[in-house]
Amino acid sequence: MATEVLMPALSPTMEEGTLAKWLVKEGDTVTSGQIIAEIETDKATMEFEAVDEGTVGKLLVAEGASGVKVNTPIMVLVEEGESADALPAAKAEAAPAPQADTPAPASAPAQAAAPVEIVSKASADWPEGTEMKTMSVREALREAMAEEMRADETVFLMGEEVGEYQGAYKVSQGLLDEFGAKRVLDTPITEHGFTGIGVGAAFGGLRPIVEFMTFNFAMQAMDQIINSAAKTLYMSGGQMGCPIVFRGANGAAARVAAQHSQDYAAWFAQIPGMRVVMPYSAADAKGLLKTAIRDPNPVIFLENEILYGRSFEVPVLDDFTIPFGKARIWREGTDVTLVSFGIGMAHALAAADKLAEEGISAEVIDLRTLRPIDYDTVLASVMKTNRCVTVEEGWPVASIGNHLSAVIMERAFDYLDAPVINCTGKDVPMPYAANLEKLALVTSDEVVAAAKRVCYR
Amino acid sequence: MATRKTPETPAPKRPNVSKEELLQYYRDMLLIRRFEEKAGQLYGMGLIGGFCHLYIGQEAVVVGLEAAAKEGDKRITSYRDHGHMLACGMDPKGVMAELTGREGGLSKGKGGSMHMFSKEKHFYGGHGIVGAQVPLGAGLAFADKYLGNDNVTFAYFGDGAANQGQVYETFNMAALWKLPVIFVIENNQYAMGTAQKRSTSTPDIYTRGAAFGIPGEVVDGMDVLAVKAASEKAVAHCRAGDGPYILEVKTYRYRGHSMSDPAKYRSREEVQKMRDERDAIENVRELLLSGGHATDDDLKSIDREIKAVVNDSAEFAKTSPEPALDELWTDITA
Numbered sequence: 001m002a003t004e005v006l007m008p009a010l011s012p013t014m015e016e017g018t019l020a021k022w023l024v025k026e027g028d029t030v031t032s033g034q035i036i037a038e039i040e041t042d043k044a045t046m047e048f049e050a051v052d053e054g055t056v057g058k059l060l061v062a063e064g065a066s067g068v069k070v071n072t073p074i075m076v077l078v079e080e081g082e083s084a085d086a087l088p089a090a091k092a093e094a095a096p097a098p099q100a101d102t103p104a105p106a107s108a109p110a111q112a113a114a115p116v117e118i119v120s121k122a123s124a125d126w127p128e129g130t131e132m133k134t135m136s137v138r139e140a141l142r143e144a145m146a147e148e149m150r151a152d153e154t155v156f157l158m159g160e161e162v163g164e165y166q167g168a169y170k171v172s173q174g175l176l177d178e179f180g181a182k183r184v185l186d187t188p189i190t191e192h193g194f195t196g197i198g199v200g201a202a203f204g205g206l207r208p209i210v211e212f213m214t215f216n217f218a219m220q221a222m223d224q225i226i227n228s229a230a231k232t233l234y235m236s237g238g239q240m241g242c243p244i245v246f247r248g249a250n251g252a253a254a255r256v257a258a259q260h261s262q263d264y265a266a267w268f269a270q271i272p273g274m275r276v277v278m279p280y281s282a283a284d285a286k287g288l289l290k291t292a293i294r295d296p297n298p299v300i301f302l303e304n305e306i307l308y309g310r311s312f313e314v315p316v317l318d319d320f321t322i323p324f325g326k327a328r329i330w331r332e333g334t335d336v337t338l339v340s341f342g343i344g345m346a347h348a349l350a351a352a353d354k355l356a357e358e359g360i361s362a363e364v365i366d367l368r369t370l371r372p373i374d375y376d377t378v379l380a381s382v383m384k385t386n387r388c389v390t391v392e393e394g395w396p397v398a399s400i401g402n403h404l405s406a407v408i409m410e411r412a413f414d415y416l417d418a419p420v421i422n423c424t425g426k427d428v429p430m431p432y433a434a435n436l437e438k439l440a441l442v443t444s445d446e447v448v449a450a451a452k453r454v455c456y457r
Numbered sequence: 458m459a460t461r462k463t464p465e466t467p468a469p470k471r472p473n474v475s476k477e478e479l480l481q482y483y484r485d486m487l488l489i490r491r492f493e494e495k496a497g498q499l500y501g502m503g504l505i506g507g508f509c510h511l512y513i514g515q516e517a518v519v520v521g522l523e524a525a526a527k528e529g530d531k532r533i534t535s536y537r538d539h540g541h542m543l544a545c546g547m548d549p550k551g552v553m554a555e556l557t558g559r560e561g562g563l564s565k566g567k568g569g570s571m572h573m574f575s576k577e578k579h580f581y582g583g584h585g586i587v588g589a590q591v592p593l594g595a596g597l598a599f600a601d602k603y604l605g606n607d608n609v610t611f612a613y614f615g616d617g618a619a620n621q622g623q624v625y626e627t628f629n630m631a632a633l634w635k636l637p638v639i640f641v642i643e644n645n646q647y648a649m650g651t652a653q654k655r656s657t658s659t660p661d662i663y664t665r666g667a668a669f670g671i672p673g674e675v676v677d678g679m680d681v682l683a684v685k686a687a688s689e690k691a692v693a694h695c696r697a698g699d700g701p702y703i704l705e706v707k708t709y710r711y712r713g714h715s716m717s718d719p720a721k722y723r724s725r726e727e728v729q730k731m732r733d734e735r736d737a738i739e740n741v742r743e744l745l746l747s748g749g750h751a752t753d754d755d756l757k758s759i760d761r762e763i764k765a766v767v768n769d770s771a772e773f774a775k776t777s778p779e780p781a782l783d784e785l786w787t788d789i790t791a
Binding site for chain 1: 531533562563564565566567568572573574575576581582583584585586589591592593594595596597598599600601603604622623626627629630633787788789790791
């Protein structure tokens with residue numbers, strides 16, 4: 001019986017890929033375990049092995065085709081005597097369809113409000129009319145590191161798989177070739193030790209970029225980050241600072257469960273002596289990482305695996321940096337302020353779109369840095385809209401949203417027309433099952449519901 | 458107390474030490490002892506607060522190690538750090554005023570006994586978390602290697618810290634990357650109140666480097682000349698680019714782990730026996746006198762000098778004002 005071979009998912013976040021090369025042609029015999037194709041994911045080029053045996057009846061996807069969705073049939077294997085054209089009654093079993101988002105509200109609004117216009121605000125980070133190019137967050141981060149490494153010999157990158165492997169998430173791809181093994185240093189899997197070595201190197205006059213494959217592994221190194229890096233300037237009466245960047249993927253990716261999915265934004269934001277950055281867009285990733293590398297303090301730079309592959313417009317400027325402590329207003333609005341950062345911004349912006357359709361005008365603020373926090377921008381917005389919803393992926397207890405709510409209450413209490421609502425991840429370890437994971441994460445629908453509540457709609 | 462040049466010739470088994478050098482070691486060790494005695498006294502008077510870990514008994518370790526250091530070499534240690542600071546030439550007034558939490562302290566009163574630093578003397582702390590200074594020290598050595606100079610780093614830690622996991626992570630990377638770092642295990646035989654035999658699976662800690670290909674040796678830490686000889690050998694190894702070296706220096710602390718330690722875990726006789734039979738300062742004193750390098754009067758005069766330095770530091774530490782209140786908010790970020 002003919003078998004369809006499907007485009008495989010070769011990483012937790014892969015949704016589509018490029019069929020870089022076929023290693024078999026129609027008519028070839030394929031044995032189980034034989035490498036039949038090279039497939040390029042968002043992270044790497046992977047060899048794809050056959051599971052079933054048979055003869056290649058038909059190649060359904062041409063070599064070089066990009067954007068091939070996971071589970072798309074790419075090849076037909078036939079058994080002896082079978083024709084590829086007599087094709088399969090047997091459809092490949094598709095993965096179970098993901099469950100729908102949070103159930104739709106039972107009752108539609110009694111009367112539909114007229115949609116409001118979406119007012120995107122131009123970024124104040126570069127002059128109007130600046131030439132822009134489209135770039136993924138991953139490329140933006142790589143460019144930031146490469147530019148700073150070209151500019152300053154003391155900047156170097158260390159971490160697991162940053163060099164020869166070209167980065168576990170391909171962020172450091174190509175850096176080893178350009179800068180050599182002295183400046184792109186593969187470490188053993190010993191976060192506590194190599195973080196301490198990085199901090200010591202910063203004391204000794206270098207500017208290390210320490211990559212954590214994910215920030216979940218930084219917990220092994222927490223003592224060196226906090227006790228050694230963040231506190232030494234103060235303990236030394238200002239004599240000895242620690243110019244170092246700790247960067248890597250933070251928060252949930254996809255289906256990697258409890259030990260690989262935590263958002264550490266609120267943890268790190270609590271520590272005096274540290275800078276904490278969590279960009280959403282590629283432009284912010286680039287401009288803020290360059291600032292981070294130049295900053296004389298320890299900087300926690302929280303990236304997101306899902307965002308790595310997303311593309312944004314990035315200004316084409318020789319030396320583009322974004323200062324810490326300046327939020328960006330993505331959308332102007334009048335009815336409610338949505339405050340977020342990192343991947344939370346994706347939910348906040350999606351919610352703002354949906355709210356606009358329902359006649360609610362949301363102002364969307366990306367904090368971008370969590371230490372320092374740009375309170376003024378948030379407060380000015382809340383004083384205008386009188387309502388606020390915060391959005392973040394992390395847990396609800398002692399969250400960034402909790403903190404902002406307290407600040408808003410202290411400094412803008414009389415402007416509030418409703419209590420601030422914090423939309424967060426659920427208060428549970430991240431589950432593995434697809435439906436439960438979805439439930440654990442914050443969604444744009446939850447943000448919409450919260451925004452309606454504070455608007456009493 | 459300034460750092461001294463390494464001799465050009467390879468170190469002989471018994472170092473050919475000059476009279477001047479021997480007198481210098483005597484002074485340096487005596488300064489540490491008198492300083493620490495004074496610190497203990499000020500602690501008793503309530504002028505020093507918090508944790509205060511005295512170095513009395515271990516003076517020969519740091520003085521012997523420093524004898525092989527040159528300008529540019531770095532040092533980093535734990536919270537039992539007063540001796541290391543004095544031995545590398547940091548101002549006793551600044552150290553004592555930090556102990557009393559005053560403006561004139563080396564960290565402006567914001568670090569305290571366990572957290573002092575000096576860029577000028579290449580002293581990188583003073584670290585309060587047991588074992589944390591070991592990877593930090595390897596990182597300092599990493600920086601020197603990266604920058605292409607021939608400096609070495611002395612990373613001091615105790616027999617207690619020697620059981621921390623990060624020490625072995627560091628051994629691995631230091632050997633892998635051939636970092637110019639000397640791991641100095643100051644084995645004073647007690648990890649706070651736990652005797653080595655109750656906490657450590659093997660009696661010889663230096664042998665643990667063998668698993669990583671790091672050479673090491675045991676040294677008599679009550680003999681400053683033995684420590685000096687070992688230090689010269691280790692320094693030569695590191696400076697030649699041959700990677701890290703381990704020195705396990707067997708020593709003994711006469712006082713408790715900290716000022717608040719009643720030291721019930723060992724007998725008074727054990728301490729007294731070390732003091733009577735092995736004291737490093739007494740040993741040098743004997744050498745000086747028996748060799749005819751100094752008279753009793755010479756040594757008495759040195760004692761008086763040291764006493765004056767220590768008294769001045771105590772006076773400064775008492776009279777220096779407390780930090781201004783707005784210091785609370787400075788030096789958090791650069």
